Amino acid sequence: MRHIAIIGSGPAGYYTAEGAQKQWGEDVQVDIFDRLPVPYGLIRTGVAPDHQSIKGVSRRYEKTALSGNVRFVGNVSIGEDLSIADLLDMYDAVVLATGAPNDRSLGLPGEELDNVFGSAEFVGWYNGHPQFAGLSPDLSGKHAVVIGMGNVALDVARILSKSEEEFAGSDIVGHALDALRGSRIEKITIVARRGPHQVAMTPKELGELAHLSRATPRVDPEDLPDEAEDAILEPGLRKSVAHLRSFAAIPESIHADAPIEIYFDLFASPIAFHGAGKVAELELERTEVVTGRAIGTGETYRIPADLVVSCIGYRTSPIPDVPFDERMGRFANDEGRILTGLYCVGWARRGPSGTIGTNRPDGFSVIEKIAKDMDSGKLGRAGKKGRAGFDELAAARGLEVVTFRDWKKIEEAEAAAARDGSPREKFVDIAAMIKTLR
Numbered sequence: 001m002r003h004i005a006i007i008g009s010g011p012a013g014y015y016t017a018e019g020a021q022k023q024w025g026e027d028v029q030v031d032i033f034d035r036l037p038v039p040y041g042l043i044r045t046g047v048a049p050d051h052q053s054i055k056g057v058s059r060r061y062e063k064t065a066l067s068g069n070v071r072f073v074g075n076v077s078i079g080e081d082l083s084i085a086d087l088l089d090m091y092d093a094v095v096l097a098t099g100a101p102n103d104r105s106l107g108l109p110g111e112e113l114d115n116v117f118g119s120a121e122f123v124g125w126y127n128g129h130p131q132f133a134g135l136s137p138d139l140s141g142k143h144a145v146v147i148g149m150g151n152v153a154l155d156v157a158r159i160l161s162k163s164e165e166e167f168a169g170s171d172i173v174g175h176a177l178d179a180l181r182g183s184r185i186e187k188i189t190i191v192a193r194r195g196p197h198q199v200a201m202t203p204k205e206l207g208e209l210a211h212l213s214r215a216t217p218r219v220d221p222e223d224l225p226d227e228a229e230d231a232i233l234e235p236g237l238r239k240s241v242a243h244l245r246s247f248a249a250i251p252e253s254i255h256a257d258a259p260i261e262i263y264f265d266l267f268a269s270p271i272a273f274h275g276a277g278k279v280a281e282l283e284l285e286r287t288e289v290v291t292g293r294a295i296g297t298g299e300t301y302r303i304p305a306d307l308v309v310s311c312i313g314y315r316t317s318p319i320p321d322v323p324f325d326e327r328m329g330r331f332a333n334d335e336g337r338i339l340t341g342l343y344c345v346g347w348a349r350r351g352p353s354g355t356i357g358t359n360r361p362d363g364f365s366v367i368e369k370i371a372k373d374m375d376s377g378k379l380g381r382a383g384k385k386g387r388a389g390f391d392e393l394a395a396a397r398g399l400e401v402v403t404f405r406d407w408k409k410i411e412e413a414e415a416a417a418a419r420d421g422s423p424r425e426k427f428v429d430i431a432a433m434i435k436t437l438r
Helices: 011-024 058-065 084-090 119-127 151-161 174-181 203-211 227-232 235-248 252-257 356-375 387-397 404-416 430-437
Strands: 002-007 028-034 070-074 093-096 116-118 143-147 187-191 215-219 260-265 268-274 281-290 293-304 307-310 337-339 342-344
Touching: 002 011, 002 084, 011 028, 011 058, 011 356, 028 387, 058 070, 070 404, 084 093, 084 387, 093 356, 116 119, 119 151, 119 174, 119 307, 143 151, 143 293, 151 187, 151 203, 151 260, 203 215, 203 235, 215 235, 215 252, 227 235, 268 293, 342 356, 404 430
Parallel strands: 002 028, 002 093, 028 070, 093 342, 116 307, 143 187, 143 307, 187 260, 215 260
Antiparallel strands: 268 281, 281 293, 337 342
């Protein structure tokens, strides 16, 4: 019997477990650890609450989770409750699938001012992540700024601009909905260092901005290149640029009737935040794109900014005794191998890139490497207890482990507490989750 430990129960973790089942059938036991009592990682706390169809992928993971040789081990923190060395003593291979849960810092003056947030914490706030549930952003100002040119920036802008009715069917948490209900925001500026031909926003997400009930997107026509230049773009990016062109063509009469404007400030690089204790302005430098890179022109200006959310990327959380690449913000690895018996997968391996589906081939690939290392004799020392060894250790240390069956009880309680039309009202406190089980 092979014994595999996977740290992290998001897409990368469950696809890796699926790969192990395909590789060894019933001749493997997989334990999937998570520091939270609930599974699915960013599917639960990162995917936008109004994108329920994307969250539906968790049904695939549930099929894997309910199989006899895969077990969810929730409410266990690696590095606190037990170490990587503990796991390597018990399991033939340990796979880090911890994602990249921390915000990348802009490193700019004034970044420490109140009401400046990273997207991990802000998205975690409206998605009910226990770590960020108490964030309490101030939405009383008129001007919000979202920094970034990817889909997370679009998510934040869309959530800030939606009416309460447009959240029907979503699982946005109650405290965020209450705060948004009282929002005074009138303008959301999306700041991007480069131009239309370099946006990382996908067509579907961009297109959603054209169908908001109380907000309209605006693009300065002067920021758009000649339409003939779009022909060289790959099809997806060409569709995204077509959306930006349609935004630039929206009549002023439409903008005048909309309570909220979403303005794309392209070719603009943040250089400093200003304010007395709380952010009030963002200072920017105009840029130009030279061979794909944004180069500052020296021209600076300021825009009002009562709230700022930085959506510029994520970093993996370091774990004691695991080599870490500080520059890349991920575990130091060679195509998934870190040390003998220790591997990484997903964003923990490659950084925050790719879609949810990208993690499937990644998970299967790392299992193939583990199988190769086992066959070569590098792994598989006799006497490793795997699951039984962890259960002994958990009992000795008094760990309060949450199983998948326990999670289903938490899920039932969330569904029962849901407001009309919502699939669930998430617990935002770990103690409350555990209390439900008792």
